[in-house]
Amino acid sequence: MRIVVDAMGSDNNPDPDVAGAVMAARKLKDTIILVGDSVLIKAALAKHDTNGLSLEIVHASQKISMEDKPSLIVREKRDSSMHVGINMIKNGNADAFVTVGNTGAALGVAMLRNTGLGRITGIKRPALGVIFPTPERPMLIDNGANADCKPEYLLQFAMMGSVYVERVLGIKKPRVALLSNGEEEGKGNVLIQETVPLLVNSNLNYIGNVEPKEFMQGEADVVVTDGFTGNIMMKTAEAVASYMSKMIRQYIKSSPRTAVGGLLARPAFDRVKSHLDPDEVGGAPLLGVNGVVIIGHGRSGAIAIMRAIEQARLVAEKNIVDAIATGIRREGKN
């Protein structure tokens, strides 16, 4: 396996990106290719013992920032680490691409037909899946690639999510649900109501609709939503979790009694935190493009980046792209 890592992705690039790549090279024994400013990458690599590891550097003269507009990036930063890295997958020079940079830019570059990967034949809209970190590990799809959706997109998201969860997480006949504002028939917006019959008539294991609480409890393995709602939902979950953590820390410090209590109870807090930390599960797979792309959080550290690389390896190994192509042909015959 040859896995390309965007060395210029994280908020503190290239150090965490390079450190994650070194950890992954050691653990997986695969070749990890670091793409970006070769001078900076070499300097970052010099901080590690890379003896015996299979690490390569590919130079890219441009860097995409979190502030760059995806629409401009695609045209104006053609020698960015994302363009160069994704192009290596397209040309068969590597098996998977990992970035923790600008999500919109990664989507745009991956979807380019000439220099990027383009869509799998029959896929209307690629989507971002995200694994929720609670112990049941449910997937939410779409997490922000498509703000406006049609029922047939949601049907395809359901299929792609099922393929991922079945092959990568090993769940047989994944339970598929739509995210809705109530579980009863007749609830939901027009999009949800029109998607229900498509799922009922599909080959998927559609179990009905779920609300956010049931999603978190893992009552379905794949929960399908449009990218606007999905993005608001994941950002709300993150905001509430970090708000609560911050408030608990702050109030615990406000008296000696609670401060001692907080110190003693700390192992419990740390366990809870791990259940709501997206870094625990790697990045979000971009499903529906002609190649393996994993996109992580900009604030990822080395360990989160190593996990995203492990995940990318698994997705490549399990042939998710072929499985989605097969899935879409099967749906077409239905």
Next chain:
Amino acid sequence: MRIVVDAMGSDNNPDPDVAGAVMAARKLKDTIILVGDSVLIKAALAKHDTNGLSLEIVHASQKISMEDKPSLIVREKRDSSMHVGINMIKNGNADAFVTVGNTGAALGVAMLRNTGLGRITGIKRPALGVIFPTPERPMLIDNGANADCKPEYLLQFAMMGSVYVERVLGIKKPRVALLSNGEEEGKGNVLIQETVPLLVNSNLNYIGNVEPKEFMQGEADVVVTDGFTGNIMMKTAEAVASYMSKMIRQYIKSSPRTAVGGLLARPAFDRVKSHLDPDEVGGAPLLGVNGVVIIGHGRSGAIAIMRAIEQARLVAEKNIVDAIATGIRREGKN
């Protein structure tokens, strides 16, 4: 002031509903009218000292359950406590109605033109506002009354939310924002993008778009969204907060050290909980109907119900219905 309370609303009705009404009658010195099964209400009242309080009972032979379908309720339960209570407001026999029962049913009954309140002239869609319990007390509107929205509905939600926040919470020139998946221009779904120019050209203090994190931090006073997204967002916030509380309790109990720590740190937890407890701020005002309706959580206890009654009194006193009617006429002239 005469405030009608649905005695059959809460999950454990009528005890919490009646207890909340008694507390409110004592605190506010207003007349509280309990509507529902008069035998059950009398039995519940007998548990309290009601000496000197102005409490009335109005009988209603039917009760709406949380499982009842709103569409059926409106036609088939015409003598429900909701129908009878809301009809008293319509006929000028009382100033405000409070229920913690089935939200969909309350919406449907309030919107009836003949026996209910109907819409304020010019209002396209009434909406549910909800005050988020963080210290900044931001309002999210709509919280679930309208799953599918048009830009002109969102403009009206913004106006109604501004009126409420200005009159009831006393915030001058409330900052209005749209809930979006990113703050930059060009983000958002089609609905959000098409609503932006309407807000820019309005008399409202529109400050741009916010993400869930900024909403929680109170960076805007009124955050506008469609009822589907709003409902998913509020339910996600509740689900994450209750998940975290549950996990912290569970893990704290798992060892003697953390158990002692938890006991000592308890006051800190209780303070954090109060920031994420919707009961702290009463119920959700239904804005845009011709009368005052406050809808609370089914799991409300007496204190939450008392708070909702206090809130209803304030909304009636501040003439929110007239202010919204004025607001809509002003928008029309714009």
